[in-house]
Amino acid sequence: MDNIKIGFVGLGGRGQGLLRDIILAQGEKVTAVCDTYDDRAEKGAEIVVGAQQARPAIYRDYHDLIRDENVTTVIIASSWESHVEIALAAMKAGKAVAMEVGGAYTLEECHELVNVYEETKTPFMFLENCCFGRREMMVLNMVQMGLFGEIVHCSGGYHHDLREEISFGRENRHYRLRYYLTRNCENYPTHELGPIAKVLNINHGNRMMTLTSTASKAAGLREYIKKNKKEDDLLQNKQFAQGDVVTTVIKCANGETIVLTLDTTLPRYYSRGFTVRGTKGMYEEATDSVFIDTEADRSLDFKWRKECFGNAQKYEEEYEHPVWKQYKKEGVQASHDGMDWLEFKHFFEALRKDAPMPIDVYDAASWMAITALSEMSIAKGGQVVDIPDFTKGKWMRDESKLWSE
Secondary structure, rough: OOOOOEEEEEOOHHHHHHHHHHHHHOOOOOEEEEEEOOHHHHHHHHHHHOOOOOOEEEOOOOOHHHOOOOOOEEEOOHHHHHHHHHHHHHHHOOOOEEEEEOOOHHHHHHHHHHHHHHHHHOOOEEEEEHHHHHHHHHHHHHHHHHOOOEEEEEEEEEEEEOOHHHHHHHHOOOOHHHHHHOOOOOOOOHHHHHHHHHHHOOOOOOOOOEEEEEOOHHHHHHHHHHHHHOOOOOHOOOOOOOOOOEEEEEOOOOOOOEEEEEOOOOOOOOOOOOOEEEEEEEEEEOOOEEEEEOOHHHOOOOOHHOOOOHHHHHHHHHOOOOHHHHHHHHHOOOHHHHHHHHHHHHHHHHEEEEEEOOHHHHHHHHHHHHHHHHHHHHHHOOOOEOOOOOOOOOHHHOOOOOOOO
């Protein structure tokens, strides 16, 4: 695609940040913006004008933006439940798509996403920025170089105290509130699952086969609202469906296991808990530590093992991923420590070269499906459920791996 003209859908806090700090900062042309709220749509237009571009068309209905002949590419940063329907409409209209993350409501929408892509072959990228994280990519590079040996187990989580954001969802017009009131599931799986899927070659020689999910009781939000929103009679009397901690265990075709944890409604520090365990070593994000199975490391007495904690930085010079080495040379910094910048840089490069997307529709479907599947498992008392093969057998061909040289 030679002439990229962007239509941007969804201009809440996340959308405005991406539009201003990433897309316009990279010099991309934005010709239309869309949001159901007038003030947000107008703010999006102001951001575009502030970047010295022509005032974009403003829409309240995404169908109108997609019909705009001056739009070739649709970027979706709206509420979770609208992501897939907007992506489907854009692909059917022949517009390239970059879609923000979130869990799927149903398996059917995941299948439809894949089917429409295969029918139209419209470029599609799933915007999971954590796949572009500096440490995640360094660990991926170490795995591909064999430093951790054969990978056996990975874990990760969305460990993020969102009690204020959820509880004040009506005031801030944030969609998470309605999710937590009505659903009990692993509602945000892809931040942790994306990097793990790349480590385990999911959809490229491996796939996720089954899962089981268990949710704790829901008490954190009730306690928070009782203390911090005493005058909110509506929420004071509401029972939240979403369990405070959800644990999901996934079994892969090649024998590896994955543990995902959703932990967003109890007091805690932020962490994604990214952990990779292999026969020769491991990485743990919580302490930013690498442990390699050498005689020196094995001989460490327990009281000296703290020497390993926080030692990952010393591996950067030798094992930093080539993508990040180049990124640091360019000296560009932006939101989420550069992850957002890199994901959009790769999206636009792939679009211009008509190249495969680094995170494609099969990744999107299989990762998003975890939400719907976990909801099924929790509702059935932790029953094991099958994970569909959205690649329809193509995963066995091991055609490519992300970031291969």
